[in-house]
Amino acid sequence: MRDLKKRRLAARGWKFGGTKEFLGLTAEEESYIDLRLRLAAGLRKRRIRRRLTQAALAKAVRSSQSRVAKMEAGDPTVTLDLLIRSLLALGASRHDLAKIILSRRTAAVG
Amino acid sequence: MRDLKKRRLAARGWKFGGTKEFLGLTAEEESYIDLRLRLAAGLRKRRIRRRLTQAALAKAVRSSQSRVAKMEAGDPTVTLDLLIRSLLALGASRHDLAKIILSRRTAAVG
DNA sequence: TGATCATATGTCGAATCTGACATATAATGT
């Protein structure tokens, strides 16, 4: 991973290795972020396919439009729990989740 | 799902449908809990295979033995984030996660 | 242009989750 990319992630609020390491993500941290981005992209894709607005999805999961926007943006203040609950609320099955996890990453950060 | 099983989950601290519905999990809630149990079982399996104690794993993820125990027990105060971070710390790949998600459920609750 | 709808971003008090710790309960040896 390139430093530029890491700085962009950091700028978006990510904390690595207990904040002290600014550069140098561990494989584990990288996987974690990667996973989140996949789920975020999967959520957006699924929502769009269902022709729902972020507000409509928010209502369905008893959250708010802003939080849905953050989910899809990969905002670090959003937990995997919320992300996954939302996917489930959109009718995703375990198989669907597995597919999303294994999916090709769509876009880079930044 | 049987009522008995639901009561057992409730007794362990699960809140359903905003606390008010005591019985009657939605498909989504059921999937969510099911997913957590799979990850919990996957974590334990992986840890054991690596011959690590809960304390050792805790150290690796900068958590505590008690929290690892809770993770593996499917305690509702443990987030998917922590569960998944721990799996990643044990070297699980995206493929491994997908496999766990699709895995056969090992044991029932209670 | 201005109006309307969808999405993005920032903030905040309240709710939830965290690691740490104490302590209880196996399990396994001697």
Next chain:
DNA sequence: ACATTATATGTCAGATTCGACATATGATCA
């Protein structure tokens, strides 16, 4: 029986994430 080691369970102050709200930025129309 008594240690020792691993795991389970409960609690709590501090940290993080929550939904809600305000507001900014796009996007699409007339």
